[in-house]
Amino acid sequence: MEISKRRLPWLKTPRFRELRVSLATRLTLSFLAVIIISSLIFTIVGVQIISHLIISEAEERVRNDLNAARYIYDNQIAYVQQAAEFTATRTFIEDILQGNLTASEKEEMIWFKANEGLDVLTITDSNGVVVLRTSNPGLKGDSQRNQVLVGAVLRTRTPASGTTIVPAEELSNESPILAERAFIELVNTPMAKPRPETQETTGMMLMAAVPILDDNGDLIGVVYAGKLLNRNYEIVDEVKRTVFQGVVYEGKDIGTATIFQDDVRISTNVLNSDGSRAIGTRIAQNVYEQVVVQGKQYIGRAYVVNDWYIAAYEPINNIDGSTIGILYVGILEQKYTDINNRASFIFLGITLAGVILSIFITLLISRNISTSISSLASAAKQLANGNLEAKAKKTSNDEIGELADTFNLMATALKDRDDKIKEFTKKKIMESERLALIGQLSANVAHDLNNPLQGIVTYSYLLLEDESSKPEAKDNLQKIVVQANRCRDIIRGLLDFSRQKKPDKTLCNVNNLLQACISLVEKQAQFQNIKVTINLDENLPMVILDPSQVERVFLNLIINAAEAMDGNGQLTLSTQLNHENNSVEIKVQDTGHGISEENMDKIFDPFFTTKETGHGVGLGLAISFGIVKEHNGNISVESTLGKGSIFTVSFPLTKVATGIENGS
Numbered sequence: 001m002e003i004s005k006r007r008l009p010w011l012k013t014p015r016f017r018e019l020r021v022s023l024a025t026r027l028t029l030s031f032l033a034v035i036i037i038s039s040l041i042f043t044i045v046g047v048q049i050i051s052h053l054i055i056s057e058a059e060e061r062v063r064n065d066l067n068a069a070r071y072i073y074d075n076q077i078a079y080v081q082q083a084a085e086f087t088a089t090r091t092f093i094e095d096i097l098q099g100n101l102t103a104s105e106k107e108e109m110i111w112f113k114a115n116e117g118l119d120v121l122t123i124t125d126s127n128g129v130v131v132l133r134t135s136n137p138g139l140k141g142d143s144q145r146n147q148v149l150v151g152a153v154l155r156t157r158t159p160a161s162g163t164t165i166v167p168a169e170e171l172s173n174e175s176p177i178l179a180e181r182a183f184i185e186l187v188n189t190p191m192a193k194p195r196p197e198t199q200e201t202t203g204m205m206l207m208a209a210v211p212i213l214d215d216n217g218d219l220i221g222v223v224y225a226g227k228l229l230n231r232n233y234e235i236v237d238e239v240k241r242t243v244f245q246g247v248v249y250e251g252k253d254i255g256t257a258t259i260f261q262d263d264v265r266i267s268t269n270v271l272n273s274d275g276s277r278a279i280g281t282r283i284a285q286n287v288y289e290q291v292v293v294q295g296k297q298y299i300g301r302a303y304v305v306n307d308w309y310i311a312a313y314e315p316i317n318n319i320d321g322s323t324i325g326i327l328y329v330g331i332l333e334q335k336y337t338d339i340n341n342r343a344s345f346i347f348l349g350i351t352l353a354g355v356i357l358s359i360f361i362t363l364l365i366s367r368n369i370s371t372s373i374s375s376l377a378s379a380a381k382q383l384a385n386g387n388l389e390a391k392a393k394k395t396s397n398d399e400i401g402e403l404a405d406t407f408n409l410m411a412t413a414l415k416d417r418d419d420k421i422k423e424f425t426k427k428k429i430m431e432s433e434r435l436a437l438i439g440q441l442s443a444n445v446a447h448d449l450n451n452p453l454q455g456i457v458t459y460s461y462l463l464l465e466d467e468s469s470k471p472e473a474k475d476n477l478q479k480i481v482v483q484a485n486r487c488r489d490i491i492r493g494l495l496d497f498s499r500q501k502k503p504d505k506t507l508c509n510v511n512n513l514l515q516a517c518i519s520l521v522e523k524q525a526q527f528q529n530i531k532v533t534i535n536l537d538e539n540l541p542m543v544i545l546d547p548s549q550v551e552r553v554f555l556n557l558i559i560n561a562a563e564a565m566d567g568n569g570q571l572t573l574s575t576q577l578n579h580e581n582n583s584v585e586i587k588v589q590d591t592g593h594g595i596s597e598e599n600m601d602k603i604f605d606p607f608f609t610t611k612e613t614g615h616g617v618g619l620g621l622a623i624s625f626g627i628v629k630e631h632n633g634n635i636s637v638e639s640t641l642g643k644g645s646i647f648t649v650s651f652p653l654t655k656v657a658t659g660i661e662n663g664s
């Protein structure tokens, strides 16, 4: 990981990271990578398979062609044998053996030899001594006993035929022309096996020897016939004609055939670059090793004289079974290379067309996907900018379509919620306007009433203290004083509520404030039968607040609790640090009558009271709520009807106060 990053430092550069590649491009590129890689593999494998198929097809064909060539070759041997057999049964054969041959019969023999295309047609007596040599009538009386085929016939009295190597001397005995034909200058051939000789003087001959029998079936002589293969193109040209039908490919014979004597071309239609037959050139060493040394077929590519061929070679054996030459056929590789190239091109073309089609489809798909996503993104952007009417267009019936549906559902839900919030806020604003109006009104009324009321209180006191007043009047005056004081309380409450004084904040210990409040009310008659329990958190941090305002809140809650319990019950006061909200919490819990569900929402409203006239004004909680909010705090209530209520006040810890230990 480290190394690769170091090697590719541009990966870390901000420009690369910020590079924005669209989804469509990325999709297209990844698809493209897959398509190109797979078609590359497909093409390589495909082309390979095609060329393999073509090569094996060509090899199969050349193998068959070699069989055909072998058939033609063997036929030639059979033909030579037939000619010898025919001669052995001629009527004047006994004349020949007895040396009584007429000139015309001799003519006939010479004509027959030439007509049959034979190079040798010789008759010996029963000891193998030559009596007539048609190719060289002047020479006779020599023994041919040691010649393989003649020897075999003398021994077995049955015909023998095959391919043999004839020494130069023998050849010139048969005819000087033959020796001349057999003489071949070896041509230096690349890749051939090194050879010390520079010329070949022996000849390779198709030969047959047959017995001449008298009427009793006794052997009276031998006829042997032969065709010298050196520079005799009958066989190879027939192969070219019948097997390859003389087809020419780009100015060259498509198929060629050759007869090798050992490793030398002695009969061939493979041409040198000057157009002459490549007589005297030699076979590649590796082919020679396989065919002559190991006696096996060779099928495969071979460089023949000056072209590549798909070639087949097989050994030519003499009658003893040892390899003396090679039969070859080959098809010009160029043709198969061209077929292969053409097939590969077509294949490549198809693949390319496929790739282009795939790219087109890929572009279409990724464009489709990216438009769907773009539509979603633009709708989301509109939504983020506050247009809750924004809707995503559903363009497909897949996961993205589903996403668009979900998005639209979400947008609708958001709009509903927004509408509700707007309505709620509107209500709240109206409410607070109403409250403000009430406050204003109360303040005016209270202010205007305060002065005359002050007069009533003062003067009724004066009258009450006047000794001269009648006792009945004093009674009424007493009532006036009480009612007037009540009016004054109401007015004070109204003034407090409406004035909304800014708190005068200082660092305070909430525990101490609570303690002060409880000691203020404890002694009162109302609390005589109330059991007060105080659980204060010793380590409560100090909080910045207005002590007198907060004291009023605590007093209101404590007095409400006592009133709810009708002076009889359990009052629990506690403080604690709420770590979650990072605030100080004060709880006032009573075992009073509790608050009904329907009143729960109203208790903080100004002038809401459940108490009978003369006992409650309904401003205590409203004022307390205002004070707590002014301190950024919170006031909440939990209540069970008939069991009691818990009022919880919380003040946030300010940074200054946090961590300050509970002071004295």
Ligand SMILES: Nc1ncnc2c1ncn2[C@@H]1O[C@H](COP(=O)(O)OP(=O)(O)O)[C@@H](O)[C@H]1O
Binding pocket: 556, 560, 561, 562, 564, 590, 592, 593, 594, 595, 603, 608, 609, 610, 611, 615, 616, 617, 618, 619, 620, 621, 622, 645
């Ligand atoms: N501790 C409590 N238990 C039950 N009801 C309560 C408690 N505190 C307040 N209330 C209800 O809330 C109403 C409003 O209280 P408050 O604003 O203090 O006005 P007042 O005490 O003058 O009625 C009370 O009339 C009462 O019904």
Ligand SMILES: [Mg+2]
Binding pocket: 556, 559, 560, 616, 620, 621
């Ligand atoms: Mg009250």
